[in-house]
Amino acid sequence: MTLAYILVFVVIAAILGVATRRGGRLPVLLVISALAVYALQPALPVRGLDFWLPTLTLGLTVLGWVLTTPRQQRIWRGNWPAVAILGGIVILLGLTRYLVFSLPLTASNPPQILLILVVLLIVAATGFLLWRFSKPGKLILSAAFVFVILIFVLLKVPALSEWTSQVLRGWNGQSTLLASPLDLRWLGFSYIAFRLLHTLRDRQSGRLPTVSLSEYVVYVIFFPALSAGPIDRIERFVGDLRRPLLITSDDYGEAGKRLVVGLFKKFVIADTLGLVALNATNAPQVRSAGWAWVLLYAYAFQIYFDFSGYTDIAIGLGRLLGIKLPENFRAPYLKPNLTQFWNNWHMTLTQWFRAYFFNPVTRSLRSGKKKFSIPSIVFITQMGTMVLIGLWHGVTWNFIAWGAWHGLGLFIHNRWSEWTKGRFAMLPIRWQKVLNVGGVVLTFHFVAIGWVFFALPSLSISGHFLQTLVGWR
Amino acid sequence: MTSRFLRNVFVKGLVLFLLINLVFVVINPVGLGRISLYNSVFPGRLRFPFGEDPAQSYNLSLFNLDAMFASHIIAAEPKPAGEYRVVVIGDSSTWGILLRPEQTLAGQLEQAGLKLCGKTVRVYNLGYPTISLTKDLMVLTYAMRYQPDLIIWPMTMEAFPLDSQLTSPIVANNAAIVDTLITRYQLPLDPRDPAFVHSSTWNQTLIGQRRSLADLFRLQMYGVLWSASGIDQSYPVDYEHAQTDLVSDVAYHGLQPPTLDESKLAFSIMEAGLRVAGKTPVLLVNEPILVSAGKNSALRYNYYYPRWAYDQWRQMMKQKAANQGWVYLDLWNLVSADQFTNSAIHMTPVGEALLTGRVEQTILQQSCP
Numbered sequence: 001m002t003l004a005y006i007l008v009f010v011v012i013a014a015i016l017g018v019a020t021r022r023g024g025r026l027p028v029l030l031v032i033s034a035l036a037v038y039a040l041q042p043a044l045p046v047r048g049l050d051f052w053l054p055t056l057t058l059g060l061t062v063l064g065w066v067l068t069t070p071r072q073q074r075i076w077r078g079n080w081p082a083v084a085i086l087g088g089i090v091i092l093l094g095l096t097r098y099l100v101f102s103l104p105l106t107a108s109n110p111p112q113i114l115l116i117l118v119v120l121l122i123v124a125a126t127g128f129l130l131w132r133f134s135k136p137g138k139l140i141l142s143a144a145f146v147f148v149i150l151i152f153v154l155l156k157v158p159a160l161s162e163w164t165s166q167v168l169r170g171w172n173g174q175s176t177l178l179a180s181p182l183d184l185r186w187l188g189f190s191y192i193a194f195r196l197l198h199t200l201r202d203r204q205s206g207r208l209p210t211v212s213l214s215e216y217v218v219y220v221i222f223f224p225a226l227s228a229g230p231i232d233r234i235e236r237f238v239g240d241l242r243r244p245l246l247i248t249s250d251d252y253g254e255a256g257k258r259l260v261v262g263l264f265k266k267f268v269i270a271d272t273l274g275l276v277a278l279n280a281t282n283a284p285q286v287r288s289a290g291w292a293w294v295l296l297y298a299y300a301f302q303i304y305f306d307f308s309g310y311t312d313i314a315i316g317l318g319r320l321l322g323i324k325l326p327e328n329f330r331a332p333y334l335k336p337n338l339t340q341f342w343n344n345w346h347m348t349l350t351q352w353f354r355a356y357f358f359n360p361v362t363r364s365l366r367s368g369k370k371k372f373s374i375p376s377i378v379f380i381t382q383m384g385t386m387v388l389i390g391l392w393h394g395v396t397w398n399f400i401a402w403g404a405w406h407g408l409g410l411f412i413h414n415r416w417s418e419w420t421k422g423r424f425a426m427l428p429i430r431w432q433k434v435l436n437v438g439g440v441v442l443t444f445h446f447v448a449i450g451w452v453f454f455a456l457p458s459l460s461i462s463g464h465f466l467q468t469l470v471g472w473r
Numbered sequence: 474m475t476s477r478f479l480r481n482v483f484v485k486g487l488v489l490f491l492l493i494n495l496v497f498v499v500i501n502p503v504g505l506g507r508i509s510l511y512n513s514v515f516p517g518r519l520r521f522p523f524g525e526d527p528a529q530s531y532n533l534s535l536f537n538l539d540a541m542f543a544s545h546i547i548a549a550e551p552k553p554a555g556e557y558r559v560v561v562i563g564d565s566s567t568w569g570i571l572l573r574p575e576q577t578l579a580g581q582l583e584q585a586g587l588k589l590c591g592k593t594v595r596v597y598n599l600g601y602p603t604i605s606l607t608k609d610l611m612v613l614t615y616a617m618r619y620q621p622d623l624i625i626w627p628m629t630m631e632a633f634p635l636d637s638q639l640t641s642p643i644v645a646n647n648a649a650i651v652d653t654l655i656t657r658y659q660l661p662l663d664p665r666d667p668a669f670v671h672s673s674t675w676n677q678t679l680i681g682q683r684r685s686l687a688d689l690f691r692l693q694m695y696g697v698l699w700s701a702s703g704i705d706q707s708y709p710v711d712y713e714h715a716q717t718d719l720v721s722d723v724a725y726h727g728l729q730p731p732t733l734d735e736s737k738l739a740f741s742i743m744e745a746g747l748r749v750a751g752k753t754p755v756l757l758v759n760e761p762i763l764v765s766a767g768k769n770s771a772l773r774y775n776y777y778y779p780r781w782a783y784d785q786w787r788q789m790m791k792q793k794a795a796n797q798g799w800v801y802l803d804l805w806n807l808v809s810a811d812q813f814t815n816s817a818i819h820m821t822p823v824g825e826a827l828l829t830g831r832v833e834q835t836i837l838q839q840s841c842p
Binding site: 249250252253254256272275276281282285286287288291292294295298 | 474475476478479482527528529531690691694695697698700701702703704
């Protein structure tokens with residue numbers, strides 16, 4: 001999100017917060033969020049794709065609602081306005097192709113309106129068939145779950161993305177030689193996918209509350225949290241949506257504070273550190289271990305301030321609209337061990353993985369026929385969770401290494417905690433404080449070294465840089 | 474938090490913002506550029522900040538002479554007693570486009586480890602890319618604060634046309650400094666020339682100055698990567714080589730053959746430079762140019778010069794040097810065409826070595842005070 005978009009969103013949120021006090025917040029949020037999906041999508045070299053990907057976001061979201069809503073709750077009367085709004089937005093945006101001036105709502109000129117209508121018709125027909133004839137059974141929900149993950153894999157595996165780009169370029173009559181994995185940059189899909197998966201899984205387990213189509217779509221594509229999270233839970237989000245909108249001066253104060261802090265973190269601190277932070281270009285150029293550490297520290301703080309800055313902005317915008325988005329960061333670099341670090345870094349993501357991978361796998365390993373030792377269970381679940389979190393960022397060896405680094409760290413910390421349980425309790429307070437400070441320093445450096453795999457594109461470049469860090473090169 | 478509290482925060486913030494801008498206009502902190510992390514936290518740069526691709530070159534162009542000198546290694550410490558200080562001014566050829574700092578004329582002279590007058594010769598690269606004698610004069614005037622013992626001034630004819638003196642952005646954006654030089658040395662330039670960028674009151678506010686302040690800040694930040702990598706320029710793997718097939722046009726800056734009008738050339742600006750140098754010896758060098766053998770090479774030497782104009786300018790330089798006793802090296806055809814890179818004046822390290830050899834010989838013939 002650029003500064004200009006953020007400022008526009010602040011103004012929109014502030015106006016909405018006041019204008020929709022007496023009602024109408026939900027449809028207005030639906031319109032603004034749907035428009036934001038298009039507006040924030042970056043331009044792509046594959047013709048029309050920067051229109052089709054946001055359209056697919058809306059289509060998938062609508063189908064997600066149909067699949068997760070019990071048949072008796074799929075009431076046309078209550079939900080047709082949302083269908084009309086979303087369809088209308090797609091058609092109106094498509095019609096902007098014929099304007100003599102360009103609007104900043106789509107990254108490039110939309111495709112032919114006839115083509116848009118045909119695609120809308122296909123989505124509508126699919127939706128209708130599912131609406132009429134499907135029920136949220138285990139099979140169809142599992143199929144939908146796998147489908148979302150397949151799209152995710154398609155976007156995150158560079159070879160597959162490139163292949164898809166070649167196919168799309170071929171359809172468009174564009175040169176397939178220029179295909180690149182970057183051609184498929186789908187704004188916010190990582191977060192959208194997690195919200196969809198959350199609702200599909202919760203429907204399977206019967207925990208999903210019944211929500212209207214508008215509520216569901218606004219939850220999935222809520223514009224402040226579209227590009228960088230946090231990943232809220234639907235029952236909490238919809239609870240806020242259903243509450244009467246009453247923005248107090250406390251809300252304005254808190255929103256203002258979060259917005260100012262977020263903007264400062266992102267555009268002053270993070271962007272400044274970005275000038276000197278570790279990257280694929282400067283990593284092989286560094287001549288000494290000392291400067292290598294400086295670049296790595298710059299990266300560690302850049303990524304924190306960038307990400308937490310965006311979260312502050314999202315929380316601030318949400319607050320202006322009466323939505324209390326969950327926190328995502330709580331001073332993670334000041335935590336004395338890796339477990340606490342992960343409890344306070346990108347918290348909504350770790351909570352998601354805890355709920356949908358770590359806990360179920362732990363339960364399954366504990367209650368399965370084959371008996372595993374506690375350390376084995378801890379190792380399998382920690383390692384599996386962290387490697388999956390790595391893969392969420394991209395299906396490359398570097399992200400796997402990053403995940404494995406943290407998985408191993410968490411396992412070691414778990415065993416260390418088990419071993420030291422009660423042993424340090426007898427130490428004088430002063431020594432415990434020293435240990436705490438030592439833990440903070442050690443944890444920060446463990447995390448910082450892990451960022452080498454995250455920041456650099458290949459294991460060989462990462463390996464070389466790690467050698468520079470320890471003075472071997 | 475009450476709404477009254479929020480209103481007060483907003484009003485106070487606004488008042489403070491306006492006040493800070495006003496104070497900034499009143500105190501006009503022109504010397505801000507002298508505050509630098511270079512030569513303290515970071516080693517000084519071996520050549521001036523210049524770069525069009527900061528993310529790759531860890532360098533950027535700015536118009537603040539204070540900041541440029543403060544970031545340069547020449548500002549690291551007062552001149553030691555045992556140092557024979559040589560400064561090399563000039564254009565992009567001196568600065569060293571596509572060359573590493575140690576491959577430039579200044580770099581190779583420095584590496585030669587010369588001794589002169591019982592002192593160690595230290596050579597500083599004060600070249601700056603853009604061709605204008607007025608720019609060279611500005612830099613030289615500033616450089617005199619650093620007490621050079623010898624000034625090497627490589628130049629090329631393209632720096633002489635009066636109509637191109639202000640096309641260098643660093644000249645156009647330093648109207649006050651150039652204005653002083655115009656008055657002091659009666660330069661043939663018009664201080665009201667629309668090419669000059671004059672500063673309005675708005676431009677002097679904190680908001681108006683945001684771009685130049687950001688540049689100052691970024692220059693300091695890039696000190697990290699300069700220190701870490703020693704890189705101050707991006708070196709493309711491939712680049713477009715200097716043109717050798719040339720157009721048949723023989724006009725030069727609107728001048729037509731057969732006679733070059735001396736009044737259209739900035740000899741007086743060069744002479745002002747010699748006055749600025751005072752008793753410090755100046756070695757003037759007509760820097761090597763690419764002599765093309767391609768299409769229309771009978772009419773032109775290269776992209777810049779029709780033969781008739783360049784030949785006449787060389788004659789003028791030679792005549793003036795002889796008449797006024799300048800130390801002048803005319804090395805125009807010293808380097809073969811294959812030793813030029815992306816321009817008719819940018820050389821390879823081999824070409825620079827040839828130039829260095831000839832300049833070195835001349836330096837060693839300098840008489841000691």
